[in-house]
Amino acid sequence: MKEITIDKAWRGAERCKNCAIRHLVLFSDLSHQDFDRIHQPIDDLEYEPGTRLYHQGEELRYVYTVRSGLIKLVQHLPNGTQRIVRLLRQGDLAGLEGLGGQVADHDAVTLDHASVCRIPVPVIRDLQRETPNLHDSLMRRWQKALSGADNWITRLSTGNARQRVARLLLLLDEASTDDSFFLPTREDMGAMLGITTESASKVTADFRRRGWLKPLGGHRAWIDARALQEEVD
Amino acid sequence: MKEITIDKAWRGAERCKNCAIRHLVLFSDLSHQDFDRIHQPIDDLEYEPGTRLYHQGEELRYVYTVRSGLIKLVQHLPNGTQRIVRLLRQGDLAGLEGLGGQVADHDAVTLDHASVCRIPVPVIRDLQRETPNLHDSLMRRWQKALSGADNWITRLSTGNARQRVARLLLLLDEASTDDSFFLPTREDMGAMLGITTESASKVTADFRRRGWLKPLGGHRAWIDARALQEEVD
DNA sequence: CCGGGGAATTGAAAATCTTCAATGCATCCC
DNA sequence: GGGATGCATTGAAGATTTTCAATTCCCCGG
Numbered sequence: 299m300k301e302i303t304i305d306k307a308w309r310g311a312e313r314c315k316n317c318a319i320r321h322l323v324l325f326s327d328l329s330h331q332d333f334d335r336i337h338q339p340i341d342d343l344e345y346e347p348g349t350r351l352y353h354q355g356e357e358l359r360y361v362y363t364v365r366s367g368l369i370k371l372v373q374h375l376p377n378g379t380q381r382i383v384r385l386l387r388q389g390d391l392a393g394l395e396g397l398g399g400q401v402a403d404h405d406a407v408t409l410d411h412a413s414v415c416r417i418p419v420p421v422i423r424d425l426q427r428e429t430p431n432l433h434d435s436l437m438r439r440w441q442k443a444l445s446g447a448d449n450w451i452t453r454l455s456t457g458n459a460r461q462r463v464a465r466l467l468l469l470l471d472e473a474s475t476d477d478s479f480f481l482p483t484r485e486d487m488g489a490m491l492g493i494t495t496e497s498a499s500k501v502t503a504d505f506r507r508r509g510w511l512k513p514l515g516g517h518r519a520w521i522d523a524r525a526l527q528e529e530v531d
Numbered sequence: 532m533k534e535i536t537i538d539k540a541w542r543g544a545e546r547c548k549n550c551a552i553r554h555l556v557l558f559s560d561l562s563h564q565d566f567d568r569i570h571q572p573i574d575d576l577e578y579e580p581g582t583r584l585y586h587q588g589e590e591l592r593y594v595y596t597v598r599s600g601l602i603k604l605v606q607h608l609p610n611g612t613q614r615i616v617r618l619l620r621q622g623d624l625a626g627l628e629g630l631g632g633q634v635a636d637h638d639a640v641t642l643d644h645a646s647v648c649r650i651p652v653p654v655i656r657d658l659q660r661e662t663p664n665l666h667d668s669l670m671r672r673w674q675k676a677l678s679g680a681d682n683w684i685t686r687l688s689t690g691n692a693r694q695r696v697a698r699l700l701l702l703l704d705e706a707s708t709d710d711s712f713f714l715p716t717r718e719d720m721g722a723m724l725g726i727t728t729e730s731a732s733k734v735t736a737d738f739r740r741r742g743w744l745k746p747l748g749g750h751r752a753w754i755d756a757r758a759l760q761e762e763v764d
Numbered sequence: 765c766c767g768g769g770g771a772a773t774t775g776a777a778a779a780t781c782t783t784c785a786a787t788g789c790a791t792c793c794c
Numbered sequence: 795g796g797g798a799t800g801c802a803t804t805g806a807a808g809a810t811t812t813t814c815a816a817t818t819c820c821c822c823g824g
Binding site for chain 2: 371373377383397398403426436443444448456530
């Protein structure tokens with residue numbers, strides 16, 4: 299795990315003021331003086347694929363803003379099976395539940411290379427107490443997380459395997475600014491869709507043979523969105 | 532639809548102060564003077580089974596607190612299929628997304644007879660601006676809704692039909708204070724679990740034949756939680 | 765008490781998905 | 795370059811689920 303730490307708290311806040319994607323992140327509504335209330339370092343971290351930011355059941359001392367990359371939230375069942383319940387991308391928050399003092403509901407694991415801001419929970423608590431500007435922003439995050447979860451159920455956990463894979467590919471495609479997107483392993487696709495690795499593989503391979511999905515190397519791919527959309531309807 | 536409306540705003544607030552389940556609802560942390568800030572009527576409503584509180588895409592003028600009964604949140608896909616993404620019970624909120632000005636993400640429909648408090652969105656907005664007491668309470672609601680959604684994915688949308696039905700019955704049983712619980716129609720069970728009505732029926736009937744599920748009439752039932760729990764593991 | 769009607773159940777055949785095992789492919793690391 | 799390794803792919807058999815079409819059951823109103 300590479301980790302580029304900003305040592306001084308003020309430098310962290312300074313960086314936040316000038317953050318290139320500040321309009322997307324939690325602090326979008328803060329005034330410049332609000333940033334002066336930040337007394338603990340906000341670190342800007344880079345993670346390799348497969349890094350676990352925290353795991354289910356752990357105390358959450360930080361909340362994480364995704365600057366780039368994809369993060370999976372994995373939930374484990376008592377019987378040992380596991381399920382990916384959401385994907386986080388640019389602007390999304392991981393570890394929101396830490397704000398209420400709860401332990402982590404999931405494992406958070408980077409899928410590809412990811413760039414993440416790590417914000418100490420007390421920083422957000424303090425800001426929240428002293429300025430109202432954060433509330434709307436936070437509520438939008440909760441709202442977004444919840445609608446993400448709902449979509450996961452209706453789009454990715456409903457219908458047959460072909461439809462689910464098609465919807466997942468469309469979702470990954472939309473999420474990308476690029477015209478290519480990150481293609482997860484078949485195992486992860488299975489865990490997202492509630493199907494086996496092999497089923498995910500069979501459908502994916504079929505889409506590829508039909509020319510609707512083109513792997514571009516380096517875990518990236520392109521899709522014929524129109525064709526896949528038809529598959530869904 | 533029966534509707535018992537409290538005409539005067541202050542009466543609504545007065546009722547809130549003395550609400551028997553106030554510790555469970557949104558206003559648990561408010562001080563007595565906070566209630567004086569309420570300038571629009573909070574109505575206490577009774578709904579028959581199958582009543583729709585609002586539908587997907589509609590502007591949300593109210594947020595609803597469930598006092599008793601069960602409410603399903605139904606999401607429709609463009610292709611016409613629909614999926615139940617959550618069940619709300621005592622203390623849960625429906626229409627949370629209205630606080631951010633969004634349109635409704637779902638249809639909200641009562642499953643059984645339900646008693647609900649209808650709170651105008653501006654009431655919550657005003658309270659939120661003028662007192663910080665509501666914030667924690669609200670955040671806990673978001674958190675709870677989100678963890679409900681996650682559970683829906685991992686427990687009710689994972690595994691084979693038997694496991695899903697078993698988990699649903701266990702969840703309904705836990706949700707009930709009583710030792711009996713509300714047993715949904717097979718169609719609703721299917722929509723919750725992402726399986727067909729017939730599959731839900733076949734599994735349910737099998738559980739009944741094994742003596743693990745006993746219908747008690749009036750859409751209520753009892754389960755052998757231990758036996759069903761084994762089925763899940 | 766007696767239909768009527770919606771919901772539930774059931775069966776059989778077809779479709780889909782999983783399982784398990786084998787093989788192929790790409791990439792990473794000397 | 796060349797294995798080694800981890801994914802991905804594929805096939806065949808078995809299990810599960812869906813589909814579609816009957817019944818059957820149960821509750822409600824007359």
